Amino acid sequence: MFLQLTMFSSFKFLLICLVTLRTTAAHPATDEHNYYKNNRGTFQNPAKDVRPKFRYWLPDASVDPAGIAADIKDIGSIGAGGIEMCNYFMYGGQIGEPASDWSTYGFGTPAYNKILNTAAQATKDNDLVIDLALGPESGQGVPAEWDNPGLAYDLISHNIKVSAGDTYKGKVPGYGNGTLLSVTTAAILHSENYSTPNLVVGLIPNGFINWTVWNISADSLNDVTSRVRPDGTISLEFPQHQTAKGYFLWASYFKLSSDRAAIPGSSPQNFLQNGSFAVDHFSTRGAKVTTDFLEKYVLINGVKELFQQVGKYIWEDSVEIKSSLYWTPDLASTFKEMHGYDIGKYAMLLAESY
Known part of the structure; x- marks a missing residue:
């Protein structure tokens, strides 16, 4: 069995549904139909x-x-x-x-x-x-x-590729670039590069969009987060694989995105003058x-x-x-409560680019 990694922007929608379903299910919508029925006037007025x-x-x-x-x-x-x-x-x-x-x-x-x-x-x-x-x-x-914990979060990913049969000793990829969600490994079965013209207004070529599709072994997907030491280092052996020549070592982190809804005023002296954050x-x-x-x-x-x-x-x-990917600090615990397993193991499948 294999899994295919590519750019899955639809996962943003899935994660939105996951969290909002819990928050809205217990709050039925106001019956606006009856309100308008009684407060809409006439066709003429x-x-x-x-x-x-x-x-x-x-x-x-x-x-x-x-x-x-x-x-x-x-x-x-x-x-x-x-x-x-x-x-x-x-x-x-x-x-x-x-x-x-x-x-x-x-x-x-x-x-x-x-x-x-x-x-x-x-x-x-x-x-x-x-x-x-x-x-x-x-x-x-x-x-x-800027550091308010109620601001928007990103889930970001860092990875390296390790040859089958090798040992990796060192920092997990991207360590320190956010709060660690998970570290996982997976055997790479196949990869294929793709390219398509980047068309402006649907007609005018403006370079190319390039991407790679990676097929990984579902059976080899492994969560090794518990093996990360306090200093961010890890030691892993990557065994020979029947069909794979290499592995992903994948780390996922979440952090404040710092995305702005409005830019600051001139020479801001306080947060009120410093624009707006999502x-x-x-x-x-x-x-x-x-x-x-x-x-x-x-x-x-x-x-x-x-x-x-x-x-x-x-x-x-x-x-x-x-x-990069919408996130919230409680998503992992909410997901486990709802589905009975950790989402961290599958974080690489949610990422948009590699």
């Missing part, structure tokens, strides 16, 4: 809750509050139900400088709170509804200390980073009370987090 809304992109908090109020009034005057307020902030862009100083006009600053208050008040004055993205860009994160989407720690920030810096000075009157959704537009 639909209620504000079911009218189309405008997605309103806020560049940053340096814009004129009076202009926002005027926009919302105009939106209501043509029959819309309200706005979805997205905090654009260059949409996470890393190139170029912001047009204004985000140390002053960033997400969660007093200037931002003033803008949000104006938008919510204008929504109320015009009998509309307002939705708000959880944070800047798509809402995947908020300002936080939060862990698979733990209560990550959720609490967001809710704590919103309660302390966003839903203040009357904004919370206004949103209780005219707000509909506080939402994340999409999970746009750069990652």
